Amino acid sequence: MTLPRTFPFIRSFVIFLILDILGRHEASVSTWMYLGLVGSNVPQLPDIKLIPRGGFHPELAVLPPPVSDTSEPSDWCGSIPGLVDRQVALCRRNPEIFWHIRDAAKLAIKECQYQFHNERWNCTTSNDRHVFGKTMSKATKETAFITAISSAAVVYSVVSACSSGNVTGCGCVDIRRQSQKPAGDGWTWSGCTDNIEYGMWFSRQFNDAQEDIKRKDARNVKDAMHLHNKETGRTVVQRQMGKDCRCHGVSGSCETKSCWRKMAPFRDTGNELKAKHDNAVWIARKYAKKLKRRGRMVKHRPITNNELVFLEKSPDYCRHNPAKGIAGTAGRLCNATSTGPEGCGTLCCKRGYITQVIWRREQCRCKFVWCCEVKCQICNIKKEIHTCK
Ligand SMILES: *[C@@H]1O[C@H](CO)[C@@H](O)[C@H](O)[C@H]1NC(C)=O
Ligand SMILES: *[C@@H]1O[C@H](CO)[C@@H](O)[C@H](O)[C@H]1NC(C)=O
Numbered sequence: 001m002t003l004p005r006t007f008p009f010i011r012s013f014v015i016f017l018i019l020d021i022l023g024r025h026e027a028s029v030s031t032w033m034y035l036g037l038v039g040s041n042v043p044q045l046p047d048i049k050l051i052p053r054g055g056f057h058p059e060l061a062v063l064p065p066p067v068s069d070t071s072e073p074s075d076w077c078g079s080i081p082g083l084v085d086r087q088v089a090l091c092r093r094n095p096e097i098f099w100h101i102r103d104a105a106k107l108a109i110k111e112c113q114y115q116f117h118n119e120r121w122n123c124t125t126s127n128d129r130h131v132f133g134k135t136m137s138k139a140t141k142e143t144a145f146i147t148a149i150s151s152a153a154v155v156y157s158v159v160s161a162c163s164s165g166n167v168t169g170c171g172c173v174d175i176r177r178q179s180q181k182p183a184g185d186g187w188t189w190s191g192c193t194d195n196i197e198y199g200m201w202f203s204r205q206f207n208d209a210q211e212d213i214k215r216k217d218a219r220n221v222k223d224a225m226h227l228h229n230k231e232t233g234r235t236v237v238q239r240q241m242g243k244d245c246r247c248h249g250v251s252g253s254c255e256t257k258s259c260w261r262k263m264a265p266f267r268d269t270g271n272e273l274k275a276k277h278d279n280a281v282w283i284a285r286k287y288a289k290k291l292k293r294r295g296r297m298v299k300h301r302p303i304t305n306n307e308l309v310f311l312e313k314s315p316d317y318c319r320h321n322p323a324k325g326i327a328g329t330a331g332r333l334c335n336a337t338s339t340g341p342e343g344c345g346t347l348c349c350k351r352g353y354i355t356q357v358i359w360r361r362e363q364c365r366c367k368f369v370w371c372c373e374v375k376c377q378i379c380n381i382k383k384e385i386h387t388c389k
């Protein structure tokens, strides 16, 4: 009989397959956010003649830009790491806007590191195409934050570029055409309103492509998680839109005022997404495709675009663990008197810390000298620094 002979072979093949899938799951993934790493050898945009935009073109305001010649500049688009075919195609249709995807990657990395500089996981990046190491292939709160902040950053960067008039395919919106917002007493809508709709559209096309290209029935709960968190990130930028005004009148008086809608500084978006990270919702795995809260009591409460969601508990970020791509907190600077996350107790995970006395040369005893100078002396100042064991 052949069955007993082939059976072990099939079994080991199946085991190999499972290990392979698990291995891939744990592996680092290449990401377009590599474009945002400073000082690395990122591909350069080929020479494109920028045509300055003359005024407002309503037909370009909300609609996607027209599909134009797709042959140029193919190589640049093809050389960005971690893009799926649909994203490369989007790049070829909108090379100028893609130049600002690089701004988005930089912005997202910078904001992530700012928001987490006091935490055990400090948004570590490696100087290669994986950028965030294994965090991107997981489904933790940290993965949720990175996904959300990067699609928020795409909205922000694309819209800023459109408003600056630097991009041929997009511009501002004339809000008077959107009748739902009446002007107030003594002011009118005019000026360059940020084209948030276009940014939202662009980010949905770009950031969601990885999951969107899968057939609906091939998507799993992790895909649903990513899509949800990306939309949450974008929604924060949209909801934070505010109003900016300019006065008109003789010598600075404010006889008439014109106002436009403007995005909030990206720091505000980072702050809000960090708060959402801290309160992220843990999702049950058993529904395969649907996002439902874990727990009998709460599972029917719908999940909103105000929330970030995650599937896996975060690993222990305390100890160095190269297999899991975790740097650990040994050697991190901490604050001996603080009870917050940057306090030595929390940051060093109760391992204790080392205190060193350092002398630093600083400017001191500064005096104002008439007129108009500030003169300082150089002093040696004693400082205590604490680092985790
Ligand atoms: C627009 O282009 C000008 C000139 O190249 C540049 O100085 C400016 O920073 C650009 N603005 C944005 C938002 O990219
Ligand atoms: C994060 O912490 C590691 C040590 O664990 C340190 O080497 C790295 O510079 C820190 N990164 C940032 C962005 O603060």
Ligand SMILES: *[C@@H]1O[C@H](CO)[C@@H](O)[C@H](O)[C@H]1NC(C)=O
Residues within 6 Å of the ligand: 335, 336, 337, 338, 339
């Ligand atoms: C350490 O934390 C305390 C209390 O939060 C704060 O007053 C102090 O400025 C911090 N020190 C440094 C060096 O950040």
